[in-house]
Amino acid sequence: MIHREVADGLERLWNIRENCIWEADESSRHGEVYIFDHVFNQECTNSDVYGSVVKPLVDSFMEGFNATIFAYGQTSSGKTHTILGNKTDPGLFQLVSTQLFQHVADQVDKRYLIGFSYIEIYNEKINDLLDKSNQGLTIREDIKGNVLLDAREAVVDNVDQVMENMMQGNKIRRVAATRMNERSSRSHTIFRIILESKDANQKDGPVHISYLNLMDLAGSERVSLTKAAGERLKEGSNINKSLSVLGNVIRQLSEGKEFISYRDSKLTRLLSQALGGNAKSLIIGNVTLAAEEETRSTPEFAQSTKTVKNKTKVNILSATEETLQGYQNLTRDLETRLKKQAIKLKEMDKSKQEYLLEIERLKTEVSIVGRFQMGASASTPKKTLRRHTFGHYGNVSPKKASLGYMPLKNYPPKEESSGREMRPIQEETYEEALAEAESVIAEDVQVYLKDNSKNWKNLSMSLENSLN
Ligand SMILES: Nc1ncnc2c1ncn2[C@@H]1O[C@H](COP(=O)(O)OP(=O)(O)OP(=O)(O)O)[C@@H](O)[C@H]1O
Incomplete structure (x- = not known):
């Protein structure tokens, strides 16, 4: 539980043991025990999460597979903390970047080119966080169905450069105070790292390319709790709408439907490769133990995603x-x-x-x-x-x-x-x-x-x- 919840005298309503999470009130009509690949309790740090579930995905990314990591959950459940962290508990973004550049430094027989882009989806508008003048980006698709976006891609050489770009982007990222969170993300944000590699000794050899998306989704919110009004209310409604489309897409995929409504929101269009496409995906469901219904919706969502099957392959771009x-x-x-x-x-x-x-x-x-x-x-x-x-x-x-x-x-x-x-x-x-x-x-x-x-x-x- 976070400071605000303790200060508000909120009770702990959920239990966690090993890879299970369930409601503490056993008389609850939703007495389900939710079982996952990993469940991390409140003593765990971002590094624990990284070592258990993120690192293997980053290893695959470096072998040429696409990868996507989402932080999903209600408002104020710790998604931004997971992705960005703080000084004492670095977030996944920094941990991924560190591993990536360590790997690059160790591979003397390979040459690498690493690009980095950072965008947000705010009120259904896509903005480039690395270029203030590049707002309202249009999504295009090529004949193979690849999603294209004219976002700035900074070429980076070390972790410091990545962090510097990220911090520049954070200055324009939409954040505002709500009753539930002093710094609530008002947009979905996507960090994308693009890795191109080739054999240093082979002049005309193939180039491998893979991308890794790290996504900090804005949290679903109940107006009765956030007391949002005006601009905050409009943002909250757009956030809830796009998360509901995401839920529909996951449901259609898990039911094996032929038509998937990716086009109903910018978020699902950008995620189309990560959901049922060519990417290995990891969903981190962030929850607070101090809420009942809002917390329940996250394990329910996460469980529905487990049946979605992606088709992954190493991407060898071209000669x-x-x-x-x-x-x-x-x-x-x-x-x-x-x-x-x-x-x-x-x-x-x-x-x-x-x-x-x-x-x-x-x-x-x-x-x-x-x-x-x-x-x-x-x-x-x-x-x-x-x-x-x-x-x-x-x-x-x-x-x-x-x-x-x-x-x-x-x-x-x-x-x-x-x-x-x-x-x-x-x-x-x-x-x-x-x-x-x-x-x-x-x-x-x-x-x-x-x-x-x-x-x-x-x-x-x-x-x-x-x-x-
Ligand atoms: N594991 C944690 N350790 C310490 N503090 C945490 C942790 N998780 C969250 N917090 C604190 O809780 C508050 C809310 O967290 P955060 O902003 O990450 O939530 P969020 O899910 O991203 O919310 P929103 O959807 O509104 O953007 C912040 O003050 C954050 O520092």
Whole structure:
């Protein structure tokens, strides 16, 4: 039981022993004992949960399987605590990231590229938490039924970078105080880690790709308990509606129905691979022992999900010649963003410091992609597609596509045209493309710095440092 429940003098209404949970009042008409793979009591930490049920899933993810982990439960039952944790009890997100980068460091014969995206579904609208300007995202599907979303995908190299991105995202994530929770999540959030790997010694070998979703679902809430009104009430009703669609989808899947109503909510559309598709899924049902009915609905939900069967496979995306185009475009797109940031300095509508940080961050991403791509041959690519996940940027505008590939015909992007001649990317090796982009950026920045040298002496020094 949490502080609020103890302070309110609430009683403990449920018992837990081994892998079972049941109501303490044996005369209750719902005398069912719910049995699960694991039941964790209130003495358990997030690390205990991680070691028992999450780690094996992360191991599979690193072998190339897709994986999804949900935290499901009523409001204030500890979902956010499970995923994000705190200083003394790190959450699953940090524990997963740590394991992932440890694994990557241990595998000397492999090369890895790790991407990270973070989105929320708020009042049935999908917002990118890594890019404030990228709101109201549209879900698209390719012919194979893969869900595509133009969310920013940050390329990350270590746990600190992941945590930094996550904390940036948390600043805009919707949280508000309700009567049940001082910091109640008003949206469903999805962290997605995308892992691409290939054999370091095999130049044109296949690329394995897998994604891992960590989801902190907003909790179901009863208006009689939360006393929500106005905006909070609207949010609560959207949360309850999407959770009810999730319940319907699980029921249809467990009953083996042919038609599954994934399209009834954004949440279930985004989860379609995790529910009955190509992903290994883990559902963590968070409960409080101090509520009767609200707590009962969680083990009931979790039990219904146990009969859902997924069809999983290792995802070998394609051979290098297909992906080479993707990495070249990815690099080019990062370079374009980098250049844009340098140009934006002229407008000075943001603080100098913010631009410098963005430039630094993009430079790091470019070098990470470069390291992963190194060794691939510069043979003429046949396809423009890099891969299909929801950090995919098929046909989006350069403004929206923060990272990822773009169709070849879009290069150089029209709005970026500066009169400089740019050769089609097929004719360039990766090194040539990188060198060209770097010289363009350096030139622009130098011109700008020269023009503004009096006013921006300090800025020019740090910019020059960052470009050297
Ligand atoms: N295992 C735990 N140990 C310590 N504190 C906890 C634990 N679980 C939850 N809490 C505390 O209980 C409160 C509610 O938890 P949390 O915000 O994680 O709930 P939630 O299920 O995400 O709620 P909502 O659906 O409203 O967002 C927080 O103050 C949190 O710190």
